[in-house]
Amino acid sequence: MATMITNDCINCGACEPECPNNAISQGETIFVIDPMLCTECVGFHDYEACAAVCPVDCCVTDPHNIETEDALVARARALHPETQIGDNFESRFRKGQGKAAGAIAQKQAPAQAASAGANEVMDRVASATGAAPQMSGYAEPQVNFLSLPEIDSWEIPIRCFKCHQTHVESVRNFMIGNVIFCPHCNKSMVVRDNLNYHIRALLKDSYERWGKEQNAFSSQRETELAQFMEHRAKEAQAFETHQRRELQRIGQQLETLGETYDAPGKPIKKGSRFGWG
Ligand code: SF4
Ligand code: SF4
Structure with missing residues (x-):
């Protein structure tokens, strides 16, 4: 099922930047999703990013457009040829955290993903540097309200x-x-x-x-x-996505280097230097 936006949309625009496929745009009256670009976030998240941030829960599954996970991941790969979407891709189908899990799970998803992602990154850094992972906490200052006398x-x-x-x-x-x-x-x-x-x-x-x-x-x-915590969760999620892409990019660059390196002693194809081999 592709995701669609119902008439309850209040045009807040929160969903648009969250979409990994740029499938969301401002329509004539409300925001709309292009079903040819929507992958239900398969390939990028294990939840639908637009539904997770929508304040009025109007990003819903389109019952008239049912698609399989295979079709959705194929679309994600076609839309992002520059990104390696391997067999172990993110998908709401796999973790069972789709819309069936309910609105609460969806609303918690970004924060959970951000937190889990942050932990994963911290662990990777720690294992690379030998440093102990540290997560900073936030303690809300207590307000000591004064009481009025009788x-x-x-x-x-x-x-x-x-x-x-x-x-x-x-x-x-x-x-x-x-x-x-x-x-x-x-x-x-x-x-x-x-x-x-x-x-x-x-x-x-x-x-x-x-x-x-x-x-x-x-x-x-x-x-x-x-609002502050929601903003921080989104920031963390965005940064995690950025780091995932960076990791992929580094891996791809190393792969290209290894494949194209002319090692000393590497046999040179006869005639190839003159263009007919
Ligand atoms: S479900 Fe994901 S891919 Fe589809 S419109 Fe929403 S954010 Fe974009
Ligand atoms: S987040 Fe929801 S209400 Fe806001 S523009 Fe997107 S669909 Fe409309």
Whole structure:
């Protein structure tokens, strides 16, 4: 089955650069896949790269275009004659991680592939250099959110209008009609509704804003972290692909060198230097 894009596409463009066959392009209204170029990523990945990054899961198998793994790998080889796609090629058919494995497996595939690939590369480097492989970890810094005190536990400094000295009263004493006595001159003061209103409004607004800000901050950090990790997984995956191709290229270059090298003593075909042999 070739992969197709349904009308749920939101034109985000995330899939286009992921395709190893350049099969995805912007259509008239949504992104489209050229079935003659799509190999369901056979030859390159053991999952469909476009489906793995699509945020709305609209890269799906086309039930009207069923193709075998043999046909798909043959297409991959034809599309990439410069790349050696041997018998041990990547394929979602082989590892059973195709669409039947479900959306979760698909979404995890890039990260898993990136991580597995990174480990594989690290192991190769380690075996070549004798160095111990090391993977750096990422620890999300903990945010120590401050807690607000109980709303009734606040104390408010108040200045006596007679002796002008200041003393502290619990917020609970600022009820309408309550009488507060100055501890210095014993002058009384009655709490009126406007003072009570201002204190209540200030505390209510402050406590509500505190909670909203904390929730917004937490959710923004979670979103940013998820985006960051997704970006890192894609980066790792892309770099692994680059290194795989480099490995293949080095191997091909060495092969060519070995085949074409004119070793001293190598017999020279008679007449070949004059063009008729
Ligand atoms: S399944 Fe793979 S080859 Fe096909 S369009 Fe998606 S990314 Fe490209
Ligand atoms: S990733 Fe999905 S939604 Fe975005 S352009 Fe591709 S098919 Fe459309």
